[in-house]
Amino acid sequence: xxxxxxxxxxxxxxxxxxxxxxxxxxxxxxxxxxxxxxxxxxxxxxxxxxxxxxxxxxxxxxxxxxxxxxxxxxxxxxxxxxxxxxxxxxxxxxxxxxxxxxxxxxxxxxxxxxxxxxxxxxxxxxxxxxxxxxxxxxxxxxxxxxxxxxxxxxxxxxxxxxxxxxxxxxxxxxxxxxxxxxxx
Numbered sequence: 001x002x003x004x005x006x007x008x009x010x011x012x013x014x015x016x017x018x019x020x021x022x023x024x025x026x027x028x029x030x031x032x033x034x035x036x037x038x039x040x041x042x043x044x045x046x047x048x049x050x051x052x053x054x055x056x057x058x059x060x061x062x063x064x065x066x067x068x069x070x071x072x073x074x075x076x077x078x079x080x081x082x083x084x085x086x087x088x089x090x091x092x093x094x095x096x097x098x099x100x101x102x103x104x105x106x107x108x109x110x111x112x113x114x115x116x117x118x119x120x121x122x123x124x125x126x127x128x129x130x131x132x133x134x135x136x137x138x139x140x141x142x143x144x145x146x147x148x149x150x151x152x153x154x155x156x157x158x159x160x161x162x163x164x165x166x167x168x169x170x171x172x173x174x175x176x177x178x179x180x181x182x183x184x
Contacts, residue, residue, distance in 0.1 A: 044069070044086040049094060051113075052105040063112045067120075074126045084133060091137065095144040106141045110134055 047069075050062035066087075073080040095101040117130045150159055 044083060045090040045093075048087055048090040049100075051109050052094065052101050054105070059108060060112065063109065063116065067113060067116045070130065071122060071126070074123070080126075080129075088137065088140065091141060092144065095141060096148060101141070101145075103145060106138070106145065110138045110141075 044066070047062050047066050050058055051066060053059045053062065066083075070080045070083055073083055091101070114131065114134050117127050
């Protein structure tokens with residue numbers, strides 16, 4: 001019985017995960033679930049980790065799940081601030097502390113999530129907000145990768161300070177933009 005789903009014993013866990021991911025991409029399924037994905041927001045870190053995978057199917061499914069969670073939180077609360085915060089926190093951790101992620105992972109992640117929002121029928125305000133968010137995340141990740149690439153040593157201390165200040169500036173600019181958008 002190991003490896004089988006309780007609701008449909010014919011499906012393995014892998015097939016079940018792929019089935020859930022596909023259903024999250026279906027707009028009607030989002031309405032039917034009425035925001036249950038938001039309850040899973042504590043899993044965002046794990047999902048973001050999978051979004052950076054070099055395994056195509058795994059990455060595609062993880063990005064699809066994240067897409068569904070963003071839409072669900074937006075429909076439920078009128079914003080997706082909690083997901084934004086957790087996503088940036090996890091990306092910072094993965095790219096800097098855990099030294100995971102690279103330009104290829106960054107590019108695929110941003111492009112796939114952007115494509116889902118541009119090619120789906122979602123609220124235009126959400127699409128615009130996600131586009132701004134993805135631009136900021138992309139710039140943030142590029143800065144993190146540049147800092148990570150700096151060689152160790154005293155001669156690069158000034159470069160590290162400048163890069164760190166740039167990261168802090170981007171991070172705070174994003175917070176200011178969010179506050180402005182919430183007032184509009």
